[in-house]
Each structure stands twice: as C-alpha cells, then as structure tokens.
Amino acid sequence: MRPDLQGLVISEEYLTNLIGENPHKVRYFYTAGKPREPGDLLIKLGMSTIRWLKFKSVRRLVKEVDRYSAVIRAVDINDQLEEAGNPGVGLSDREKVIQALSVMKSDLERALKTERILRENKNFIAKHPQLFTTNLTALTALQLSDKASEYGRVLDQALQIAVGVQEEMRKLQNRQ
Template identity: 60%
Template sequence: MKKTHTVMQPDLQGLEITKGELKALSGISVNAVIRPFKLRKVFQEVFTSIVVLVLLILSCLLLILCFPTYRIILIIIHLFFAIALVFEDFKKIFITRKNKHFVSLIDDVERYNSVIKSIDINDQIEAAGNPGVKLKDRERVIQALRLTREDIVRALKTEKIIRENQAFINLNPDLFANNLKALTALQVDEKASEYGRILNEALQIGMSIQDEMKHLKGEQFNE
C-alpha cells in the first residue's frame, strides 16, 4: 500500500531550521559535536571507537592470512582508517569543549523544531476529521514562532562571528538586541490551553537564547 505524504500547512513551511541551514548559519555541523557533552556520552563515543578499532584489527589480521602477499598494503590501509577514527573522536571532543554555547543553541533549535512538529501533527489530526483539536489563535502562535526563529538565526550568526572574530562583539553590541520583548507581549494568561503551551514554549526558547547571548557577551568583555 502506497503511503501518502502530508504537506505542512503554508504558514508552517519554511519555519523549521534544518541541519543544513544550521550548518550554513554556524559553520559547524551538528554531527561534529558530542551531545549532551557529559562524561557518560564521551565514554560511549570512545567505547564505540574502541569496538570499531578492534574490528579493524581483526579485519586486518584476517585479510593478511588470506592475502599474505599484500600484508604491507593491508596494514597501511587499516592503520589509516584507525588513525582517522581516533582523530575524529579527538576533533569532536575539542570542538564541543570549545563551542559550548553552540551546543546549547542546538538544543534550542531542536526544541523550536519540536514545537513546529507538534503543530504539524495537530494539523494532520484535524485534517483527518477531528475539528475539536483545531489550534486557537493560530496566527499569533505562528507570529511567536517567527520571532523565535529570528532570535535563533541571530544567535547562531552572532555566535559564529564571535567565534571567528574575537574582538567583533566589542565593536558591535547592537547585535545582541533581540525580540524578547515582542515575544513577552504575545504571552497569554491561558497557560492550560494548547495555544498558551506552544506560545510559552516559544517564549522559553527565546529566553534561553537571550541567556546564551549574555554569556557570550560577558565572556568577550572579560577576555
């Protein structure tokens, strides 16, 4: 049976921040960092690499037994992959430690995208014949998400500029102005409503981004 593809509502299209856009804005791939950057996660990464290294060694030994004439070439090839694997792990740890603010922003991006996904699923349920789940004040919710997206994009661009130009932030403090006031103005009293929940989530993401920007700004002034 052919699976039908449901297209997002027009007002949701283009709001999601994809991995490709995230890399273009920040200059760093999501796969280039360890998340969450905790000791347990680092150990998991290292353990996985050790398992792969063991498999490489076994593969090398097996191939040498089968093709002893090419043992030098086989050793060189496997050694190359082993070094590349170890280098990749060290690179991930280094990039993650050096760009903790970027890692925090990735978390904000994922939370933001999850809000959009929840609205999309809600739209699909409504389209399936359930008008009772229709999102109230949809235009204001979408407006809140657009403002949040602007903040995330600004934060990613600013983080990249600071990372690549250490003195830049001291000359351009205006880059830290965001839309937090506008988001706050959109907040509603109906916290229990679906609209209030989504709008509050957008507000929390905006506040999280503002905190990251303050930390970045403070670190630059202290250097």
C-alpha cells in the first residue's frame, strides 16, 4: 500500500478507540452464542437487544467506515494493478481521490467522536437540556446571521450587475 493511502486507513484498533467499544460487537449485535439452557435464550436475546439499541446510531457510522475502507482497498488494488504493468487501469486524478478520502476520514472521525460524547453523556444531556438549548439557539442565530450576510453580498452583487447593465445601456443609447 502506498504511504499516502496507508495514512488514510482506519484500523480496527483506532476504530475501537474512537467508539469506545469493540467494533465487532457494534456490527453484529447478537454475539451471545448458542443458549445452553431454555432460560439462557431470553437472557441472551435481551442482552443483545439492549446492545442493539445502545449502538444503533454508532452502527450506521461503523457501516460508513466499512464503506470508506472498501474504497481505500479498491484504490490500493488499482495501484497494485498499475504497478504490475497495467497503465490503463490507473486513476486519472489520484491526488483528488486521496484529498477526498482525507476529508471523508476527518468527517468520519469527527462524527464518531461526537457520537461517543453524546452517548456517554446521554443522562446529563437529558437532565439538563436547557444548557444545550441556549447553545443551539446561539448557533442558529450565527447561522442566520451568516445567511443574511450571504444574501446581502448576493444582493450587492446583483445591484452592481444591474448598475453595470444600466451604464452599458446608456452608452449604447448615446452611440445611436
């Protein structure tokens, strides 16, 4: 694997560190094994259901990490084919693909860290929602302010274009 691609790999150990659990337990929520006694089935099924509910949101993110890893593997195979003497199979914009994968890795890491923080602090957030509502209100206000500024810039550009068109129209009328 080329060094630039190697740096983009999300290993199982790193994924475990990000989510705080074994990714295998998150991917496959029923890992209890075969029940030995009739009562074991209900206990194991109940434990698996609790695990399934606990990791519902992180499971989606782990699936995205798996898809991301599949893309990295495909690029690696493509690189190997190219190195084996098949120049026609090389990626035309490999640098752009690596940049996109780098952005994807950053986004996945941020999402996994955020999910873990929210999951680990679920009880606190549920008990003190007002602390987070204020922050969300402030963030919404900032977003609206940004949108208003953006609309203002667009309106200003539109006015500049309109003024330019009017000037050109005057020039054309003066020539006639």
